[in-house]
Amino acid sequence: MEKVQPAAGLGDPYKNPELFHWLDSLEGAPDWLGPAETDAERESWAPWQRRGNHFFGLVGATLPGLALALLIAMAGRLLADLPTAALGFEKSPLSPILVAILLGLLIRNAIGLPDVYEAGLELALKKVLRIGVALLGIRLSLAATGAIGLAALPIVVCCIATALFFVTRIGAALGLPPRLATLIAVGTAICGNSAIVAMAPVIEASDDEVSYAVGCITVFGLMALVVYPYLGHQLFGADPTLVGLFMGTAIHDTSQVAGAGMVYLAQYGTPDALDAATVTKLQRNMFMLVVIPLMAFHANRARATGSIRSQIKAAIPMFVFGFLAMSLLRTLGDLGDRPFGLLSPEAWSALIKGATKIATLCLAVAMAAVGLGTSFTRLRGLGMRPLAVGLFAAALVGGVSYTLVQLLSPWVGNLPT
Secondary structure (H helix, E strand, O other), rough: OOOOOOOOOOOOOOHHHOHHHHHOOOOOOOOOOOOOOHHHHHHOOOOOHHHHHHHHHHHHHHHHHHHHHHHHHHHHHHHHHHHHHHHOOOOEEEOOHHHHHHHHHHHHHHHHOOOOHHHHHHHHHHHHHHHHHHHHHHHHHHHHHHHHHHHHHHHHHHHHHHHHHHHHHHHHHHOOOOOHHHHHHHHHHOOHHHHHHHHOOOOOOOOHHHHHHHHHHHHHHHHHHHHHHHHHHOOOOOOHHHHHHHHHHHHHHOHHHHHHHHHHHHHOOOOOOHHHHHHHHHHHHHHHHHHHHHHHHOOOOOHHHHHHHHHHHHOOOOOHHHHHHHHHHHHHOOOOOOOOHHOOHHHHHHHHHHHHHHHHHHHHHHHHHHHOOOOOHHHHHHHHHHHHHHHHHHHHHHHHHHHHHHHHHHOOOOOOO
């Protein structure tokens, strides 16, 4: 009778090669074999299940970037407080917002940013920023918003007209493509990257032209964010309203204006500059509704009327209406002894403070995302001519803004709050 050989390792269990493969398993717990749902299972889902699954997917895609921006914003505050705690300063010379931006710049340009963070940072720059700006409206009544807007209107109109007229011509003189010069002019005059993105399809700008224009706005807008709060404080005799009008008309992008206002708030302890800068910038944003079709026809590259209308509709800054809605809420809540007939004055005051804190947090997260989203490597590839036009545009608008704010300063003051 033939003798059957035992299986490998059967006589000595410690020689069984499969033994250690299962040492990390738990009895009764299934091994992770991949996604729990098959394609067939997904096809059988009800609409609410599809929506829920899509929501979980969005959370998973955006959470890393949002968490990183929040962490950097918190680190910026801690680092900004170090001089106060370690050196005994009465007030820190550092701004938490500025430190957060610099931290973001350092991380992005020193070790790079993996793709997993991009969706969350884009959400911070597009949605979280706009939520923060809209919530700032609760700090101002409609009377205060209207007074600031009325004071800012002539400055805004003159800055926009000056930039559109001269920047396109200096671009032509330096041999810049007309569409690129138009994008830089619109981005400098109105609202930075949003205006560039809205304008580009109307004049059929190429991707490279859009990238160059956005790069110019990023470079000089960040420089203004860092310098203008301190420069404005010196130029306008520490009058925060005048400083806010200057920053709101001289700094390019909405995120950069909000960041500059928060830097001023952190350094000089008054929110008036942030309020004035925000209202002024939102007023500039609304000029997209007029400037985009005018610039399209001027460039003789407008396609169909419907195409222009679609671009204008897409460019409408809806968060402006959110700001006005919160301002209206503040106006109605301040009427009478009991806001809305329901709240005590103390509860209404606490609600305003809570909304303001949420707005400040949203803006801080957005500013950290600004730093994380700025790559010096990409900016180095712009070339000298676009940078020269961008520098000229920034200096021109800054100079016009300073001159007009100074001229109008006797009539700007004691604005309602």
